[in-house]
Amino acid sequence: MNFDIDTRGQTQDVQPGIEEMMDPAPVVIRDNYRGSGKLQGKTALITGGDSGIGRSVAVHFAREGADVAIVYLDEGQDAADTKTMVEAEGKSCLLIQGDIRSEAFCKEAVSRAISEFGKLNILVNNAAEQHPKDNIDDISAGQLGDTFATNIFSFFYFTQAALPHLDHGDTIINTTSVTAYHGSPSLLDYSSTKGAIVAYTRSLAGNLADKGIRVNAVAPGPIWTPLIPSTFDSERVKKFGKDTPFKRPGQPCEVATCYVFLASEDASYMSGQVLHPNGGQVVNG
Template sequence: MNYQMDTRGQTQSAQPGIEEVMDPTPVIIRESYRGSGRLQGKTALITGGDSGIGRAVAVHFAREGADVAIVYLDENQDAEDTKSMVEAEGKACLLLQGDIRSEQFCKEAVSRTVNAFGKLNILVNNAAEQHPKEHIREISARQLTDTFATNIFSFFYFTQAALPHLRKGDSIINTTSITAYHGSPALLDYSSTKGAIVAYTRSLAGSLAEEGIRVNAVAPGPIWTPLIPSTFDSERVEKFGKDTPFKRPGQPAEVAPCYVFLACEDASYMSGQVLHPNGGQVVNG
């Protein structure tokens, strides 16, 4: 499949962005992707599941046999579109709207998922926000607090709420970023949270190993999602991903199979690890 595309002129005014107005729209799943029942009978909860990587993960999980609950902020149409895609795969999709910076909402989201499906087997901590600033002096206390609350505090909240329901063989998957390894001068606070997620993943994996709950992460490189045109100006968007060895941004469909692998029994001997779908950039981490 040819993933080359023209991203010129793509900007949006507010995060986390709307997928339905993107042109070209992200590739969510390849037509050639064949599910093989690797997640049959499982239930997954995915934060930021309305669009981008989260949407692709939801649809791939459904094609592999899982019911899914997706958490989103206020992108109602994107969430409904994701639900329709999941249902087209013959699986159920629960929509959970709210602010993941709230510990109480995170608890309620897990509770509603378990009440709806009777169980929870896979937690995907994926939602994030980013706000470019050219210098550390420009990062306000409010921005710093919000970025950490969304990008790492919510991981703690959801994990704490989910653990009473997870059993041996179940899985937690965290979305970090290539910025945790390469850094990003204009995304200092965002990159810091992504580094924290790597440490969180490795530490939690050790903590839960005796319980048989695996904890891994995925560190995407530049991926074409609504967060990109809603973060950067048109000049940055036009150049997005072209500095990779592949000379292009990746698509959510090229990332989601990593989550399938980590969620299923194929990765039964992996915990505390990070996968790197990043267009060929070597990070040695």
């Protein structure tokens, strides 16, 4: 399948962006992707599951047999579209709207998922925000606090709320980024949180090993999601992903299969690891 696209330099005014406004639309799942029951009978909670990578993960999980709860901020139509896609796979989808910077909301979200499905087997900490600034002096205390609250504090909140419901063989998957490994001069706070996620993943994996709960991460490179046109100006969007060895941005469907693997028994001997769907960038991590 050819994933080459022209991003057309499109932009959006508000983060985290709206997928239904994107042209070309991100590829959620390959037409020839065949589920094989890898997650049959499982239940997953995915933050940022309304669009982008999170939407693709939700649909892949459903095709593999899992029911899904997705957490989103305020992108109601995107969330509804994802729910329709999951239900088209014959699985249930619970929509949970709220601000993951709030510890109380994170606890409520897990509680609602448990109430709806009766169990939780897979937690995907995925939602993030980013705000480019050319100079460190331009990063306000408010921006710094919001970025860390969304991108790493929420991972702690959701994990703390989910752990009483996770059992041997269950799994946590965290979304980090290639920027954790090679940095990003204009995304100082964002890349710092992504580095923190790598350390968090490795540390939590060791902490939960005795319980048989696996913790891994995925570090995407430049992926065509709503966060891109809602973050960068037209010129950067035009060039997005062109500096990778593959000379193009990736599609969400090229990332979501990493989450399927890590969530399934295929990865039963893996914990504390990071997968790198990044267009051929070698990061040695």
